[in-house]
Amino acid sequence: MLLEDDFFRFGRTFRQRINYFRRQEIYTATIEWGVASYQSSRWIAEVGVGGGFQFGNVHFSKIPPDATLIEQGFNFFSFSYEENPVVGSINFGVRLKVGYVLK
Helix, strand or coil: CEEEEEEEECCCCEEEEEEEEEEEEEEEEEEEEEEEEECCCCEEEEEEEEEEEEEEEEEECCCCCCCEECCCCCCCCCCCCCCCCEEEEEEEEEEEEEEECCC
């Protein structure tokens, strides 16, 4: 993804707009267990639980080491230009499905 942001350079003596690339790789592994039951000839119900984890790397193109991002307003997302930071999370889920079979 091509991004464009404003940065302070050389000890905040001037501003510079820098174009850079961001690439993110995410790997996910999950396991689920469930039960399906026909309630009649056409209605089906399914209940399941599962969990897993995901992790990945974020790669940025070269940004000068003295560049500091100028953030505009409030930012909900934490932002870092670390070289290849690893991101990860653990996920759990419960699902309930109700279906009707068309014949």
